[in-house]
Amino acid sequence: SSLFSAVPLAPRDPILGVTEAYNADTRPTKVNLGVGVYYDENGKLPLLECVRTAEDQLNALHAPRGYLPIDGIALYDQAVQKLLFGAQSPVITGKRAITAEALGGTGGLKIGADLLRRFTPEGTTVYISNPSWENHRAIFEGAGFEVQTYPYYDAATHGVDFDGLLKCLKEARPGSIFVLHACCHNPTGVDLSPEQWTQVLAALQAAGHVPFLDIAYQGFGDGIEEDGAVIRAFAATSLPFFVSSSFSKSFSLYGERVGALTVVLSDADEAARVLSQLKRVIRCNYSNPPTHGAQVVQRVLNDDTLRRQWESELGAMRVRIKAMRKALVAGLAAAGIDRDFSFIERQRGMFSYSGLTADQVEALKVDHGIYAVSSGRICVAALNDKNVETVARAIASVLA
Numbered sequence: 105s106s107l108f109s110a111v112p113l114a115p116r117d118p119i120l121g122v123t124e125a126y127n128a129d130t131r132p133t134k135v136n137l138g139v140g141v142y143y144d145e146n147g148k149l150p151l152l153e154c155v156r157t158a159e160d161q162l163n164a165l166h167a168p169r170g171y172l173p174i175d176g177i178a179l180y181d182q183a184v185q186k187l188l189f190g191a192q193s194p195v196i197t198g199k200r201a202i203t204a205e206a207l208g209g210t211g212g213l214k215i216g217a218d219l220l221r222r223f224t225p226e227g228t229t230v231y232i233s234n235p236s237w238e239n240h241r242a243i244f245e246g247a248g249f250e251v252q253t254y255p256y257y258d259a260a261t262h263g264v265d266f267d268g269l270l271k272c273l274k275e276a277r278p279g280s281i282f283v284l285h286a287c288c289h290n291p292t293g294v295d296l297s298p299e300q301w302t303q304v305l306a307a308l309q310a311a312g313h314v315p316f317l318d319i320a321y322q323g324f325g326d327g328i329e330e331d332g333a334v335i336r337a338f339a340a341t342s343l344p345f346f347v348s349s350s351f352s353k354s355f356s357l358y359g360e361r362v363g364a365l366t367v368v369l370s371d372a373d374e375a376a377r378v379l380s381q382l383k384r385v386i387r388c389n390y391s392n393p394p395t396h397g398a399q400v401v402q403r404v405l406n407d408d409t410l411r412r413q414w415e416s417e418l419g420a421m422r423v424r425i426k427a428m429r430k431a432l433v434a435g436l437a438a439a440g441i442d443r444d445f446s447f448i449e450r451q452r453g454m455f456s457y458s459g460l461t462a463d464q465v466e467a468l469k470v471d472h473g474i475y476a477v478s479s480g481r482i483c484v485a486a487l488n489d490k491n492v493e494t495v496a497r498a499i500a501s502v503l504a
């Protein structure tokens with residue numbers, strides 16, 4: 105027997121499993137609402153025009169591929185900060201923020217988690233929302249933290265259990281780490297209101313907790329500026345905090361792994377020391393980040409014309425998703441469902457917690473070839489004018 109003869113088979117990723125089952129389905133009317141990507145009105149993954157142009161420009165340069173600095177492309181890191189805080193922000197001019205390019209939002213979370221583990225006391229707990237993106241737990245547990253959940257989604261109201269959340273913020277041991285979705289909560293689509301954010305921020309400050317904001321869908325909620333408002337509210341305080349950025353969705357650059365970790369510290373001196381430690385963390389994870397995706401994003405963000413094009417293309421994605429929310433709600437009503445589904449229109453971003461039970465999701469799959477996550481999460485961006493009525497009728501029939 106070998107060292108590995110007793111290794112157990114790891115459980116399958118529940119979301120990737122949905123797509124495998126979908127691919128194996130031969131029904132022509134099948135629809136995959138289980139995905140976590142934006143599809144266009146033809147059900148295709150878009151290549152943004154701004155990305156195509158930036159790539160053409162880059163190709164023409166035939167640039168050699170040296171190693172990047174450990175923290176990545178400087179122009180990219182600066183562009184990330186401007187996007188998060190606004191170019192004139194005191195955290196930028198006061199050099200209180202540090203940013204390192206990372207391998208997607210996941211990479212930003214991972215190096216942030218490793219850094220925090222080195223400088224927080226043994227036994228520090230990380231709180232993630234209930235429910236959250238599954239990888240939050242895995243990343244922070246993998247970094248050596250104990251992970252607990254804070255109350256978040258309230259199925260009865262399709263809203264936030266805000267009292268539960270505040271209570272948890274107040275009762276958690278001071279100095280705990282709170283992972284918060286800055287906008288377009290995955291998987292529920294339910295965000296805090298600006299007033300609720302103000303209270304959360306005050307509670308975090310009062311307890312000296314460490315906020316870790318995850319922003320993976322900026323521009324998919326109400327707009328690029330609007331969706332970044334939470335980050336700027338945090339930056340207006342003196343509280344140190346972490347931000348992981350992902351451009352996978354907002355640039356449709358999933359496979360290029362473009363993200364970043366930004367940490368806002370108390371002053372420039374502290375920031376320089378923390379950056380030096382973050383570089384050590386990166387060095388022993390993957391040494392330095394890849395070139396292409398960050399070069400594309402940097403070009404787009406730093407060029408006026410490409411930047412406007414990106415804003416308009418991202419705006420079109422946002423508008424299409426909202427139209428699909430509306431069409432789904434209308435389709436359900438037209439199919440004779442009197443249950444109130446208007447909450448789907450109030451949700452933000454790519455996802456909707458539809459309220460469907462695991463049994464109803466199963467029936468959708470078996471009877472209609474419509475695939476969703478067993479939690480009832482559907483990807484609204486996978487709907488289009490051609491499939492939304494079919495989906496609405498199928499949902500109506502499993503609810504009947």
Ligand code: PMP
Binds near residue numbers: 140
């Ligand atoms: N955070 C959240 C909330 C996400 O939904 C995702 C992607 N599904 C990520 C982080 C990771 O993004 P990336 O693919 O850029 O690693």
